[in-house]
Amino acid sequence: MKLRLEDITAEAKEIAFVEPEMEINQILTQGPVREYRVEGPIAVSVSHYRAGTDLFFEGRLKAQTGATCARCAEDFNTPNDRPFRLVMAPRSIGMDTEPGLRADDLEFSLYDGDMIDLGPLIREQLLLSLPTRPLCRDDCRGLCPHCGINLNRGQCQCRAAQPDSRFAVLRSLKIVRR
Secondary structure, eight states: EEEEGGOOOOOOEEEEEEESSEEEEEEEEHHSOEEEEEEOEEEEEEEEEEEEEEEEEEEEEEEEEEEETTTTTTTTEEEEEEEEEEEEEEOOOOGGGSSSOOOOGGGEEEEHHHHHEEEHHHHHHHHHHHOOOOOOOTTTBBBBTTTOOTTTTOOOOOOOOOOOGGGGGGGGGGOOOO
């Protein structure tokens, strides 16, 4: 979705649009974390206005994401609903020369020209909303390290691992706390 700079006024305006999932899925397959995929278009609703040369965007994106669980290796789908807020300033003010990243920088961006393309900003917000490790659920028990059965579906028949006999002497040690 592209907005003309002259159409962004001091009065807040609401827009809603759908961002295709193709580009974000391409980014996900080429990146270091390949467990995620977007299962359909990203629904975006955003309010925007201008104050001087700064542009303000506040909205929400909704998407259905799929992933492979990092513990049990099962595929799962989960809804992704993320509010976001962005402030954009013209690149000509020279703020892109400062080294380092501040906490505010996740909500700040620079623009050039007379068109604002919201697509890259929406994709960035979706990427930021993804957890670092995909889990099908918080209490996922994963796979048995011996037989590989999914412990979420049932118990394995493996015997409990016998402790290494070389460490048996350590059980007889007594620790005295002072």
